[in-house]
Amino acid sequence: TQHYRITLLPGDxxxxxxxxxxVEVMQVVGQQLDLSFEFQEALLGGAAIEATxxxxxxxxxxxCKNSDAVxxxxxxxxxxxxxxxxxxxxxxxxxxxAALGLFANLRPAxxxxxxIDASSLKREVVEGVDIMVVRELTGxxxxxxxxxxxATESGEQRGVNTMAYAESEIDRxxxxxxxxxxxxxxxxxxxxxxxxxxxxxxxxxxxxxxxADYPDVELSHMYVDNAAxxxxxxxxxxxTIVTGNLFGDILSDEAxxxxxxxxxxPSASLGATNPGLxxxxxxxxxxxxxxxxANPLAQVLSAAMMLRYGLDQLIAADRIEQAVMQVLxxxxxxxxxxxxxxxxxGCKAMGAALxxx
Amino acid sequence: TQHYRITLLPGDxxxxxxxxxxVEVMQVVGQQLDLSFEFQEALLGGAAIEATxxxxxxxxxxxCKNSDAVxxxxxxxxxxxxxxxxxxxxxxxxxxxAALGLFANLRPAxxxxxxIDASSLKREVVEGVDIMVVRELTGxxxxxxxxxxxATESGEQRGVNTMAYAESEIDRxxxxxxxxxxxxxxxxxxxxxxxxxxxxxxxxxxxxxxxADYPDVELSHMYVDNAAxxxxxxxxxxxTIVTGNLFGDILSDEAxxxxxxxxxxPSASLGATNPGLxxxxxxxxxxxxxxxxANPLAQVLSAAMMLRYGLDQLIAADRIEQAVMQVLxxxxxxxxxxxxxxxxxGCKAMGAALxxx
Ligand SMILES: CC(C)[C@H](C(=O)O)[C@@H](O)C(=O)O
Ligand SMILES: CC(C)[C@H](C(=O)O)[C@@H](O)C(=O)O
Numbered sequence: 001t002q003h004y005r006i007t008l009l010p011g012d013x014x015x016x017x018x019x020x021x022x023v024e025v026m027q028v029v030g031q032q033l034d035l036s037f038e039f040q041e042a043l044l045g046g047a048a049i050e051a052t053x054x055x056x057x058x059x060x061x062x063x064c065k066n067s068d069a070v071x072x073x074x075x076x077x078x079x080x081x082x083x084x085x086x087x088x089x090x091x092x093x094x095x096x097x098a099a100l101g102l103f104a105n106l107r108p109a110x111x112x113x114x115x116i117d118a119s120s121l122k123r124e125v126v127e128g129v130d131i132m133v134v135r136e137l138t139g140x141x142x143x144x145x146x147x148x149x150x151a152t153e154s155g156e157q158r159g160v161n162t163m164a165y166a167e168s169e170i171d172r173x174x175x176x177x178x179x180x181x182x183x184x185x186x187x188x189x190x191x192x193x194x195x196x197x198x199x200x201x202x203x204x205x206x207x208x209x210x211x212a213d214y215p216d217v218e219l220s221h222m223y224v225d226n227a228a229x230x231x232x233x234x235x236x237x238x239x240t241i242v243t244g245n246l247f248g249d250i251l252s253d254e255a256x257x258x259x260x261x262x263x264x265x266p267s268a269s270l271g272a273t274n275p276g277l278x279x280x281x282x283x284x285x286x287x288x289x290x291x292x293x294a295n296p297l298a299q300v301l302s303a304a305m306m307l308r309y310g311l312d313q314l315i316a317a318d319r320i321e322q323a324v325m326q327v328l329x330x331x332x333x334x335x336x337x338x339x340x341x342x343x344x345x346g347c348k349a350m351g352a353a354l355x356x357x
Numbered sequence: 358t359q360h361y362r363i364t365l366l367p368g369d370x371x372x373x374x375x376x377x378x379x380v381e382v383m384q385v386v387g388q389q390l391d392l393s394f395e396f397q398e399a400l401l402g403g404a405a406i407e408a409t410x411x412x413x414x415x416x417x418x419x420x421c422k423n424s425d426a427v428x429x430x431x432x433x434x435x436x437x438x439x440x441x442x443x444x445x446x447x448x449x450x451x452x453x454x455a456a457l458g459l460f461a462n463l464r465p466a467x468x469x470x471x472x473i474d475a476s477s478l479k480r481e482v483v484e485g486v487d488i489m490v491v492r493e494l495t496g497x498x499x500x501x502x503x504x505x506x507x508a509t510e511s512g513e514q515r516g517v518n519t520m521a522y523a524e525s526e527i528d529r530x531x532x533x534x535x536x537x538x539x540x541x542x543x544x545x546x547x548x549x550x551x552x553x554x555x556x557x558x559x560x561x562x563x564x565x566x567x568x569a570d571y572p573d574v575e576l577s578h579m580y581v582d583n584a585a586x587x588x589x590x591x592x593x594x595x596x597t598i599v600t601g602n603l604f605g606d607i608l609s610d611e612a613x614x615x616x617x618x619x620x621x622x623p624s625a626s627l628g629a630t631n632p633g634l635x636x637x638x639x640x641x642x643x644x645x646x647x648x649x650x651a652n653p654l655a656q657v658l659s660a661a662m663m664l665r666y667g668l669d670q671l672i673a674a675d676r677i678e679q680a681v682m683q684v685l686x687x688x689x690x691x692x693x694x695x696x697x698x699x700x701x702x703g704c705k706a707m708g709a710a711l712x713x714x
Contacts, residue, residue, distance in 0.1 A: 090553065122478065125477040141553075141554065144517075148555050149556075159523075161521075162519055163498060163518045163519075163520060164516065164518075165515065167514050193603070197504075198506050198517065225606045228610050229610045229619070231611075232589065233477055250585045251585070252582075253582040253585050253586045254585040257585075257586040262586070
């Protein structure tokens with residue numbers, strides 16, 4: 001029996017509901033494949049604020065470090081938006097990324113044939129879209145210093161943030177991206193704003209230099225404004241995209257929305273030494289929390305990503321992904337992906353269908 | 358006779374070809390409405406680099422200042438991408454924006470019924486889309502100091518740019534946006550990343566404070582990653598958008614591409630005192646330059662925007678816009694917007710059709 005210790009961060013809103021389904025599914029697959037999972041829960045975001053007064057208690061960081069992988073559901077709620085920045089749920093999320101050194105964020109945006117009509121784009125434009133956005137996650141303007149609001153000489157306030165990347169930061173995310181492209185269709189598009197920003201020019205120069213080590217991967221460069229256009233115009237042109245923290249935040253969400261069903265998309269955040277963190281792309285959906293209406297599939301697919309990228313259990317990951325495909329093929333749908341002729345299920349019933357599959 | 362002095366910046370690629378059409382159309386409308394235009398040409402971008410060695414000669418700034426409005430076509434070509442930054446065409450464009458203090462960039466993205474099938478989005482999603490993006494154009498990370506590539510203590514290179522906004526910069530673009538929303542559907546969405554960036558929090562606070570002066574305009578706030586998604590999911594939810602320089606660069610291009618025909622979209626850049634600058638959203642298209650294949654309609658519509666926003670000649674602007682609608686209704690198309698059953702025209706023939714209309 002292979003034994004794994006998994007930290008669960010259910011977080012806020014629909015988080016606990018969808019996490020429960022993912023745990024159930026993992027347990028079933030674990031039994032089948034002789035894997036044993038020890039789950040330990042920890043607090044993050046609003047849930048942590050309620051219990052301890054801070055969004056990322058030190059105990060949570062310890063628990064995460066002391067495990068083989070971390071599964072996060074979702075954090076945040078409108079009521080925390082007025083708190084000072086260091087006490088907000090988002091600060092907890094940024095904090096855990098930094099504490100675990102999770103510099104590489106993998107965000108797949110893949111059109112599922114069963115849900116293609118959910119896209120706002122024409123079928124012939126999105127059919128077959130399969131993009132992997134590799135986003136740098138612990139640098140750039142999210143973490144650059146100096147930052148803050150300062151008084152100018154004339155006495156007015158001035159807000160300042162710093163977008164910065166060192167060569168070594170670019171190199172390590174670049175290598176992750178070239179490796180990812182290598183396992184996919186061997187095309188990597190690096191996105192920057194090198195016609196305006198010096199930090200982007202350094203980014204472009206380093207990625208270009210790295211490409212010498214990956215002659216089998218075809219590298220291209222694109223400005224971020226053009227990338228935002230090209231994702232709408234013809235998303236099939238992209239295979240793997242690599243970009244910085246801010247551009248990756250924007251473009252991975254845009255790419256996700258091309259599928260029309262962000263309730264289906266998982267993501268992985270990986271570092272060099274600490275355990276990886278896996279979470280759905282969608283948010284905590286406070287409006288439907290506690291009503292058994294949430295779609296647990298992105299959470300379940302995040303567990304599959306954890307098995308694949310975090311624990312190297314490819315067969316277990318495949319099985320979970322196949323079960324998701326099967327329930328979709330059966331016509332099982334939660335409200336967010338419902339369409340005529342399909343069967344509307346709640347969160348728990350969807351979980352039961354997955355377990356059966 | 359009302360007399361206007363107009364600076365023309367034909368720039369690079371298809372620039373001179375499409376500029377010639379716009380001039381022709383303006384002359385016809387001028388004769389009809391007793392307006393006289395004195396056109397003076399100046400150099401910008403690659404054309405300026407070839408002639409003077411720099412992308413923005415001092416004489417160009419003088420000529421622009423010494424006129425009632427500036428009409429720009431497009432700049433840039435791949436061959437300049439390897440020049441040092443201060444000698445690139447884009448630096449000329451950023452330079453003229455700064456020199457004229459053009460802090461407010463208005464970028465409409467409106468679906469034309471005749472071209473709705475050009476969109477990659479479903480008809481029912483884009484029908485009726487009419488968005489105005491108000492982008493701050495002389496501040497933010499485009500111009501913030503410090504910037505550059507510096508050696509760190511460990512000896513590696515580190516690229517740095519600074520995103521900064523002072524209250525007064527936010528207020529003046531905010532007022533332009535509220536005024537613009539007031540003339541439209543009275544809904545303004547301010548886009549920022551206030552959950553991560555201090556500069557965005559200041560932005561959000563100031564825009565919120567300003568809204569007290571515009572009680573008739575409904576203000577909302579949205580994070581930039583969500584805005585990038587919502588533009589794809591349901592663009593009709595937006596009326597007027599206001600945002601900073603970098604987010605505006607990305608979102609205005611994304612919004613433009615929703616229409617499927619960026620060869621149709623004009624833009625205006627306005628300051629407090631100097632003449633405004635008007636230009637198409639599309640680029641210089643070096644691949645089709647000199648082949649009489651370019652679509653001159655965005656350039657012609659930029660001239661209309663110049664008449665409307667720069668010279669307050671609303672009737673002349675209306676006439677030009679009506680002529681564009683008429684040629685589209687007739688089925689006249691350049692290659693980029695061609696579809697079956699329509700008449701394919703070159704750039705000059707399209708100009709002739711406009712003059713006739
Ligand atoms: C919640 C927020 C801080 C976060 C980010 O901007 O990284 C989110 O948008 C994401 O993409 O995971
Ligand atoms: C060419 C480039 C410097 C420019 C910008 O980023 O502002 C362009 O993309 C634009 O939007 O006008």
